[in-house]
Amino acid sequence: MGNELLEIKNLTTSFRIGDGYYAAVDDVTLTINKNEVLGIVGESGSGKSALAFSIMGLHNRVKIEGNIMLNGQDLVKMSNSKLNKLRGDDLAMIFQDPLTALNPLMEIGDQIAETLLLHKPDMSQKQRRTRVIELLNMVGIPKPEYVYGQFPHELSGGMRQRVVIAIAIANKPELLIADEPTTALDVTIQAQILDLIRELKEDIHAGIILITHDLGVVAEMADRVAVMYAGQIVEIADVYSLFENPLHPYTKSLLNSVPAEGQDKLHVIQGIVPSLKNLPRTGCRFAARIPWINESAHEENPVLHEVSPGHFVRCTCHEHFYIPEESKEEQSDGVS
Amino acid sequence: MGFLDVEDLKIHFPIKGGILNRTVGHIKAVDGVSFSVEQGKTYGLVGESGSGKTTTGRAIIGLNDITSGRILFEGTDITSKKSKTKDVKKDIQMIFQDPYSSLNPRKRVLDVIAEPLRNFEKLSKQEEKKRVQELLELVGLSPESILKYPHEFSGGQRQRIGVARAIALKPKLIIADEPVSALDVSVQAQVLNFMQDIQKELNLTYLFISHDLGIVKHMCDEIAIMYKGRYVEQGTKEDIFNRPQHIYTKRLIAAIPDINPRNRAEQFKFRKEVQREYEHSYDDYFDKEGLAYGLHPVSETHLVALPGKG
Incomplete structure (x- = not known):
């Protein structure tokens, strides 16, 4: 096939409780193809977010066994500095709560520019600004030049989530993980954000892992579904x-x-x-x-x-x- | 005389500002809302965050001071301070949204549920214990759990403890403020089923506040849609879901994700159409300040906020 983007093989993620390790993700084998939306459904405690955090390498003090292969590289065995090069570049994540995902003391534009600065150091400041405005436009934020200088608290929940999405897609990731991207939002805003993700998928050709507990969202968005x-x-x-x-x-x-x-x-x-x-x-x-x-x-x-x-x-x-x-x-x- | 009548309810919060911290303006959280609820029915109040639905519910139970308007419960005005008799307070109870923060973690289940009983009824320790055990049985928890603390229960069980507390005094009206939005789907089903069961058993009336139209459709007989403190549409379940008239209602309904993946493309197109209509005809439905117009009847049960005729 050669269409696989990410291959997860026998992944087991264990948390330490007391003096033993307990597997929150237990022997999960999964592939995500290019251009595909894979929905992961389950209730709280089913291990769906633990799986996402394992892929991103965001867990502290856990035991991870198995392989997560992205473009022939194993993310499980990768050093943190190498992972940092991937995260925000090839691998990106949209978090559930847009308020806590953004830095309250930093201008919106600078937060988006930060990802560009880290992964594309040869961009000039002017190029970066142009790209940020372009991204804000892409995610449907009105008056992007003005919003560039605003702070997160000045934006509504839906707008903040758009900013989080703009950060995630800034470097055209190959794999985008969306962990309950609309749970904190109102229904009409949820519909807008889902439509946005759908449209962006056409543009950036990324594989998307959509984690949610909402079966309706999965029915509307996913190509394949895994129930955990x-x-x-x-x-x-x-x-x-x-x-x-x-x-x-x-x-x-x-x-x-x-x-x-x-x-x-x-x-x-x-x-x-x-x-x-x-x-x-x-x-x-x-x-x-x-x-x-x-x-x-x-x-x-x-x-x-x-x-x-x-x-x-x-x-x-x-x-x-x-x-x-x-x-x-x-x-x-x-x-x- | 109706069971619950709300007449032209207004709740305005002052905005303080300036050096002297004077009132510089008002936030009109609820701005002229009227409705009546029949006994034994479930009345749904729907809206997005900030629409004033929770404030309305809290005003009825007396947790928010009202600016103007009247609330009549079984014919008695419960808004004037004088007439706020204990009896009325006993008849109206509330189920809160978050079962994790609405139960005191340092109190045993017995004390949590007995608190309203201790406020209103003089029972001996024995009688009180018996009543609490009966209530626990009614909500499907084992009577032995009276000595446990809230953290020993799951989310669904906690919410049922909240329900047990609400029905302890055999109220007539229960205000349920997003009672299941903090719960997983399977637990949601459990609490909703249970609320329907005790409604029949105790002839309860619910004011059901929610942002989830799917659940409102399942639970409610009559539904009102709120936007920025005003009603945009009110009617029976069929009126709202089969014949929505206001563009905002249409938009809300279009936003519900469809559980059948085959309808996906259609739903996407439909939503785009509604969105276009919303942008195009926004001025026809909202006044210069972006607020809804007054309600006009389109049928006996169905009211829609449209600009004044003529």
């Missing part, structure tokens, strides 16, 4: 297969818990997402949340099965899964 639960990918497929023919019990449950047309009662996933320390390390990790499914339906060591070309699902329990008619058992999930 408890540190593992439980299902991965192209966006149409995933929404029209979801297989894994977790994917099905998630899709059923969103209000939809003509739905009277929402589906409730029993129990809670286990904390990192109490994560079941053997067997199907979702088994405890679907106790009405017979134990024999699960695999002992669930692996991803390719059920149709490009559509992978973990464990065999999906073959036996059904959503109970009356999800009244929700009452019984109280703490013991």
Whole structure:
């Protein structure tokens, strides 16, 4: 194929809690192609952000095993100084909260120019300014010359996120990671930012990893979707297969818990997402949340099965899964 | 006489400035809002951040002082200080947005839920404990958890503790301010289902404040859309979602992401069209200050803010 941009092989990221290491990302293998939007969906604690931070090398004091290959280089083994050359250049990230991602004491224009200064030192000051104005225009900020000299607190949330995006795309990255880019924003602003990312994708031809908990956002943006639960990918497929023919019990449950047309009662996933320390390390990790499914339906060591070309699902329990008619058992999930 | 009537509610916050810290202007957080809610129904208040929806909710329960207007609860004016009887306070309760910050971390669940009971009802320790345990059972938590602290619970469970506290005094009206926006989707479903269940059981009325149109559509009978402190449109769920009249409502609805990926291109085009219409006809829908006009009825249930006829 030769179309792969980033290859993640058996990535395990472990955090230290007390005197042991616990894997928040557990044996994840994933490829991202050029010009592709890969959506990663999951609830809080599923490991989706830990995965993104591992790719960017932003974790402190963690144990990372496996490989992350970008253009033949392994990001896991790379030194920090070499990573710094990549970050902001080939690799860029859009963070969730635009207010904390920007420096409150620095002019907008200078913050964008900083990335250019670091990665393209031979640009003259004038060239840099021109490029910053061009970028502000690209992300749809009105009066860019004026905004150049403003500070983050003078801009609205949507405008700030546009600035963050401008910084991310300043050096035409090959891979752009967007971690919940619209969660902190109002719906109409969210629509604008998503449209912007979509338009920019055409321009910069980057591969995009879009991390979100919002299934609607994924349905609108992604080409392929990976669903994560408890540190593992439980299902991965192209966006149409995933929404029209979801297989894994977790994917099905998630899709059923969103209000939809003509739905009277929402589906409730029993129990809670286990904390990192109490994560079941053997067997199907979702088994405890679907106790009405017979134990024999699960695999002992669930692996991803390719059920149709490009559509992978973990464990065999999906073959036996059904959503109970009356999800009244929700009452019984109280703490013991 | 309605159950809850809000008449021409205005809440203006002063802007202080100058050397003497004098009032130099006002922020009109809520600027002439009127509506009425029927008992047993769910009334949705939708808007973006800064639209005044939370301020309206807080004013009804008495957390914000109002500038002018009246709020009638079962026929009694609850806005004048004198008539603020304890009974009314008991009948109106609130569920807060963030279950992590709305429960006192140093209080046990028993004390959290019993606090309203201690304020209004004189119960013995035994009776109080029994009531709290009943309430916990009602919200689907085990009665043994009364001695635990909030941090021992998950987000969804905490929000249900917040609900238990709100229904402790058997209120008639509950103001739910973004009750699920801090929760994961699966937990969201749990809390929403539960709110619907107890509504039927206790004949509760909800004022449901949210920015999420999908959830509002699922929960509410009547919906009002707010923008910059004013109503732009009000009507039944069908009026708002099937026959939106105001460009701002249309824009909000167009912004909801579609869960079917096949509709993607269409949705994208539709949104572009609405955006063009919004830019093109902005002046037809908003006055010189960018505020919505007064409401005019287009049908018996449906009101839209349009410039005065004639």
